[in-house]
Amino acid sequence: MGSLRRGITAAAGLLLLASAVPAGAAQHDGDRGLYAVRGTDKADRTAIARSGVDVWGVRGDTLTFAADSAQAQALRGQGFELEKVGDVDALLAERNPDVRTAVDEFPPGDEGYHTYTELTEVLEQAVADHADIASLSSVGDSYEGRALHLIKISDNVAQDEDEPEVLFTCNQHAREHLTTEMCLRIVERFTDEYGSDPTVTELVNTREIYVIPTVNPDGAEYDIEGGRYKGWRKNRQGSGTDLNRNWGYQWGCCGGSSGSPSSETYRGPSAFSAPETAAVKAFVDSRVVGGVQQIKAHLDFHSYSELVLWPYGYTYDDSNETMSPEEAERFREVGEALAASNGYTPQQSSDLYITDGSINDWMWAEHGILSLTFEMYPSGGGGLDGFYPPDERIEPETERNDEAVEILLTEAGNQG
Ligand SMILES: [Zn+2]
Incomplete structure (x- = not known):
């Protein structure tokens, strides 16, 4: 105050x-x-x-x-x-133009965005074209039964090699469609440019890259149903749960989410009550091999405001018993390096406002994963159009993060 x-x-x-x-x-x-x-x-x-x-x-x-x-x-x-x-x-x-498309598609003029069906086709094609370095599976199903696609990219992709693992997640929030395109760019870049781009090749050879392009396919499909945007944020379970308030560390602790099902930040009746968060959790838990979490870094994409955010979100404290001052400093240094590459503004998540039950807090507290959030284009201060940039913005605004992705993949090889 x-x-x-x-x-x-x-x-x-x-x-x-x-x-x-x-x-x-x-x-x-x-x-x-x-x-x-x-x-x-x-x-x-x-x-x-x-x-x-x-x-x-x-x-x-x-x-x-x-x-x-x-x-x-x-x-x-x-x-x-x-x-x-x-x-x-x-x-x-x-x-929304006053035109309704007969099929499931983005509104007229925004067809460059991928529907769930189109996304699935692109992923299947990428894996078919690059079977030696890419595989497609899923971490489970959404509430309505859509597969939560998981793409692994690495040399010797069929083997679980002893290489640092990095996870990219997108589209926890339904209307943030630009983020799905961001994950898709990561998949296409690290497959198509393998063998020609030296940096891509080196990273594919020395890392195991995991991408979940849409954590909330039900919500994303609902948001474009009938070819008209609805401004939908949550999943489609009941009146909807805000997936990024449903994670199990300090869930609902601190007034950073809502207990009211009608709220846009409804945290759900219990931690991991949403099948989508539960499935991603189970995958991350499964990457503990021999007592050691293999995933070393994680980036969760959102829109919008052009920010780089790091934990914790549930407390204003920079460090505490679960994050040492040295660990907090590493988050700041990495966050600032990422922001320097793309022009976003770096800050601790709670400097924006308190959130609880977020993916970053859980990834760090439960698994020690260097986990950050990007809020993508455009910068804040806009309105509804911020969630729905025209499809001409997909290429420049995803390409803008190429270097940041490389920085995080590289950092995953450094000791925390
Ligand atoms: Zn979001």
């Missing part, structure tokens, strides 16, 4: 969005609104996130989030100055 809470007046992107809302469209009673609060510190952002609203983006000290009228009223009652900058339904209507 104690920071300025002036309503936003001049974020250009927000004004553009607000002006795009058709007159009268914001009058639906009970509809969710898009709000901005400026001049926040991390305690303010934690208090706002704790109320169960749907945080969309952060830029500087401005937090942008979707909230229903009751949530907005409660926050105003706490003294926050909320500036309403849009209506969620109106923004969705604006983003």
Whole structure:
């Protein structure tokens, strides 16, 4: 508390969005609104996130989030100055052309993104074309029964060699489709360029690379059902669980998630209650060989705000009994090196706001894995369009992280 809470007046992107809302469209009673609060510190952002609203983006000290009228009223009652900058339904209507495709596909103009069926085909083709260095399996099934694809890339791929292992996960949050494309780029780059790109070749020869391109295929498919975006975040179990609040370390401890099933940050009835998180957990647990966790580094992709985040999220403390000052310093150094390569902003996760039950906290606390999060393009301060960049942005915004991926793969070979 104690920071300025002036309503936003001049974020250009927000004004553009607000002006795009058709007159009268914001009058639906009970509809969710898009709000901005400026001049926040991390305690303010934690208090706002704790109320169960749907945080969309952060830029500087401005937090942008979707909230229903009751949530907005409660926050105003706490003294926050909320500036309403849009209506969620109106923004969705604006983003979705009034054309419905007959088949399951992204909205017109965004066909460059991969549906689950298309993703599966690309992965199967990559493995068929590169059978010596790539294999396809799954870590289990989603709630609705879709395979949670797992791609392994390494020389002698059929063998479990004594090489540092690295895991990349994408699309825990349904609407963050750009992240699935990021994982797909990693798969294609480390297979297609093997033997021609010296760095790729060296890393494939000396690492075992695991990629899970979509942790939440049910949610992602639902988000584009009928060729119209829905702004969906959670999985499709009941009213949906926020997968990145469902992990089992300090689950629900600290007001960094919601116990209300209707909330966008619902943590689920228990840790690992979601089949998707339980499946990824079981895979990571299975990589303990001879008492030693083989996975040395992990990167989880999200969007948006252009940030590099490291644990812990559940506490403001930089270090504690489960993270020494030296370990915290290593996270900072790696995070800053990654950010220097892609232009993102590096910070400890809780500097943004408190989250609990996140994948990074669990990976580090339970397995000692150097685990970080990227919040991809665009930078914060935008609105709904931040989740749905046009497909022309896929190539530049995934290529932007090529060097960061190499840095993490290299770092996995260093002693922690
Ligand atoms: Zn996310």
